[in-house]
Amino acid sequence: MSEQLDYTKLIEQSDYQKKMAAEKSVELIEDGMIIGLGSGSTVYWMLKRLGERVKEGLVVKGIPSSKRTAGWADEFGIPLTGFHEAMQLDLAIDGADEIDGDLNLIKGGGGSLVREKIVNAAANRLIIIADKSKMVSHLGESALPVEVLPFGWEITAKHISQLGCVTTLRKKKKEVFISDNGNYILDCQFDHIADPKSLHESLKLLVGVVETGLFIGMTEQVIIGENETIKIIYS
Numbered sequence: 001m002s003e004q005l006d007y008t009k010l011i012e013q014s015d016y017q018k019k020m021a022a023e024k025s026v027e028l029i030e031d032g033m034i035i036g037l038g039s040g041s042t043v044y045w046m047l048k049r050l051g052e053r054v055k056e057g058l059v060v061k062g063i064p065s066s067k068r069t070a071g072w073a074d075e076f077g078i079p080l081t082g083f084h085e086a087m088q089l090d091l092a093i094d095g096a097d098e099i100d101g102d103l104n105l106i107k108g109g110g111g112s113l114v115r116e117k118i119v120n121a122a123a124n125r126l127i128i129i130a131d132k133s134k135m136v137s138h139l140g141e142s143a144l145p146v147e148v149l150p151f152g153w154e155i156t157a158k159h160i161s162q163l164g165c166v167t168t169l170r171k172k173k174k175e176v177f178i179s180d181n182g183n184y185i186l187d188c189q190f191d192h193i194a195d196p197k198s199l200h201e202s203l204k205l206l207v208g209v210v211e212t213g214l215f216i217g218m219t220e221q222v223i224i225g226e227n228e229t230i231k232i233i234y235s
């Protein structure tokens with residue numbers, strides 16, 4: 001019973017840190033902005049707070065990076081648009097699975113990496129929000145998500161594994177996980193990612209690879225919830 005309680009507390013603590021970082025990021029949003037809306041549980045808190053500001057009169061539009069984010073934005077009353085209306089976004093706010101000292105990222109834990117990369121790359125500034133557990137000395141402690149075409153995924157996985165990793169086809173409730181784009185995700189566990197940029201480039205050269213979860217040189221600022229405080233790291 002006490003173990004159960006401790007576990008619950010841990011979850012709450014990490015969630016609280018995510019919420020603090022997320023709410024801080026909303027302070028950067030100004031009237032009239034077009035915002036890239038990232039994905040994941042930290043972004044959920046950002047959307048919730050942004051929805052409150054919209055109710056108070058803030059005028060913004062968001063471009064969502066996943067169907068789930070679009071649903072939450074709708075729930076919180078945040079007006080949405082698409083690239084037909086805005087080719088350049090003022091700001092994108094997103095979460096991450098790992099963040100290294102150069103602010104390079106691993107993303108895609110929730111399977112939204114392709115749309116996130118398109119949205120984040122179109123933004124003038126990318127702000128990452130996270131709890132402190134996401135800071136790592138080197139990327140690759142967790143598996144790197146890579147989105148691949150379903151056709152011939154087995155051969156694509158073989159080619160990826162030849163770069164020095166163990167690939168696992170992502171599943172959800174025993175079914176193959178399908179991304180918002182209708183593709184598969186391979187979770188690629190490397191021993192050590194020594195050079196994230198060259199790994200990303202090597203992966204992108206493989207037929208069947210749609211996109212990798214390595215986000216290199218894109219982040220302007222990271223907002224970390226750390227215990228009771230907020231830490232901001234600039235690139």
Ligand SMILES: O=C[C@H](O)[C@H](O)[C@H](O)COP(=O)(O)O
Binds near residue numbers: 038040097108116
């Ligand atoms: O595909 C999912 C995204 O890259 C998320 O931003 C990332 O997994 C972080 O998610 P969370 O805020 O839930 O830890």
